[in-house]
Amino acid sequence: QQQVKQSPQSLIVQKGGISIINCAYENTAFDYFPWYQQFPGKGPALLIAIRPDVSEKKEGRFTISFNKSAKQFSLHIMDSQPGDSATYFCAASPNRSSNTGKLIFGQGTTLQVKP
């Protein structure tokens, strides 16, 4: 059962372009939505996260857009750079009152930024 569905599986973008990765979730109990970046041979590292009380959050070149009614959220990478080439995972976590800390991850998107 895939509770968090991520697309596309892979993405190629030119340097300076915008990278967009989408995720959809099913469980309305989710209330924390982070994005993680993973380089080969390394563990995932938190990029940016959002809660459902806001529709957008921006940190530098990274923006999360959140649509609660559609149960969808997306990551936008502005001015994409070759150093952004990595695998990106969206994730979701239930509300804190029932939370054991479990994150449900999407399947990942491999981003390649061409110079």
Add this chain to the structure above:
Amino acid sequence: GAGVSQSPRYKVAKRGQDVALRCDPISGHVSLFWYQQALGQGPEFLTYFQNEAQLDKSGLPSDRFFAERPEGSVSTLKIQRTQQEDSAVYLCASSFSFDSPTNEKLFFGSGTQLSVL
């Protein structure tokens, strides 16, 4: 170092062998998690500790998997009678306290890549 440390980095086991994977979380981090990451997939939750208490082990795939954190710091994930389907990267993560909204960030180690032949 200041990060989450996992050892060994690579482990090759023969089918049926027992293995033990170690995780040293960031000092002072209360919460500790184990995840399993198959090739080309996202991490999947295995188990969660708050200090020495194992609060959630719902993700452990079978009774061959066992995790402990006896003193609330270092944790060990043990897999008995390994099978080929156990081949994956096992990631450990820690956080100061997942109960706090300002401390939800998980810090992941680089993982242990387990290959069962």
